Amino acid sequence: MSALLVPGHDVRGATPIGGRPGSVGLSLERLTLSLDGRTILDGVDLEVAPGRITGLAGESGSGKTLTGMSIMGLPPERSALGGAIHYRGSNLLELGGRQRNALRGREIAMVFQDPAASLHPMMSIGTQLTDHVRHHLGLSKKTARDRLVGLLGEVRVPDPAGAMRKYPHQFSGGQLQRIAIAGAIACEPHVLVADEPTTALDVTVQAGILHLLRNLCDDRGLTIILITHDLGVMSALADTIAVMRYGKVVEVGDRADVIQRPAHSYTRSLIDALPDRVGAARTFAMEAE
Numbered sequence: 001m002s003a004l005l006v007p008g009h010d011v012r013g014a015t016p017i018g019g020r021p022g023s024v025g026l027s028l029e030r031l032t033l034s035l036d037g038r039t040i041l042d043g044v045d046l047e048v049a050p051g052r053i054t055g056l057a058g059e060s061g062s063g064k065t066l067t068g069m070s071i072m073g074l075p076p077e078r079s080a081l082g083g084a085i086h087y088r089g090s091n092l093l094e095l096g097g098r099q100r101n102a103l104r105g106r107e108i109a110m111v112f113q114d115p116a117a118s119l120h121p122m123m124s125i126g127t128q129l130t131d132h133v134r135h136h137l138g139l140s141k142k143t144a145r146d147r148l149v150g151l152l153g154e155v156r157v158p159d160p161a162g163a164m165r166k167y168p169h170q171f172s173g174g175q176l177q178r179i180a181i182a183g184a185i186a187c188e189p190h191v192l193v194a195d196e197p198t199t200a201l202d203v204t205v206q207a208g209i210l211h212l213l214r215n216l217c218d219d220r221g222l223t224i225i226l227i228t229h230d231l232g233v234m235s236a237l238a239d240t241i242a243v244m245r246y247g248k249v250v251e252v253g254d255r256a257d258v259i260q261r262p263a264h265s266y267t268r269s270l271i272d273a274l275p276d277r278v279g280a281a282r283t284f285a286m287e288a289e
């Protein structure tokens, strides 16, 4: 249990409407980030419902990744953060370095756009993934290894035991993304930030990763923040969609509402720019409902 969890404490943002009991959400309140005097996040307000997939959409440079990095406690050097990230009764921005480090990768994890970048090229998959789990959970080498082999199987990496002995260059992009996701969920985080998890992958591989994320949310109650500029991916997967522009959330709502009845002209322009893909995704979304 986290040292931050205070029984009976008023947990702001942990149970927004539509969330799933037993899962943990978070909320951003007027989150700001400035870098070298430039305002990059300009007061981001966002409720991330527990056990649901909250999508962050928006054009390149709108601040999606830096929102995710701020939640992870990894803002760029020299940047200044303001506002609040409410999580289990604490404002993450007020935590000390040790408390923050204890959460990162353990309770709040992230998968990055380029899976190869999050894996060390010179270390076997088994070594790097088990080191991470042993560090956070204090497990024996064998227990950590068994857990990882099970997880690699769960995310459908072929021959999980053999995969532990291999190195990143021996896998395809889609397999590496599955491995990165297994690594990210190995410590059973409450929240997973997935930054463009399928952008580097070809379309057929994308669908498998999207289903994997959906299943992790539905089966494990994982709270997912899905960052993507691709509204097609977004509308196929997210329960709630938030649209960012110039460092602010300009529209947020239920997936079907945002895609079918966008309130903001900027959201409409994003949807109009992708007629075929979103048309297909709308069909997918409606079939799934």
Ligand SMILES: Nc1ncnc2c1ncn2[C@@H]1O[C@H](COP(=O)(O)OP(=O)(O)OP(=O)(O)O)[C@@H](O)[C@H]1O
Pocket: 035, 040, 058, 059, 060, 061, 062, 063, 064, 065, 066, 067, 076, 229
């Ligand atoms: N490490 C950094 N140092 C300096 N500026 C940065 C850094 N990371 C991002 N920025 C700037 O902050 C702004 C927001 O960047 P961010 O990466 O959050 O955008 P994004 O919405 O994720 O875009 P994309 O869709 O291209 O990934 C951009 O103007 C970007 O140039």
Ligand SMILES: [Mg+2]
Pocket: 064, 065, 066
């Ligand atoms: Mg980005």
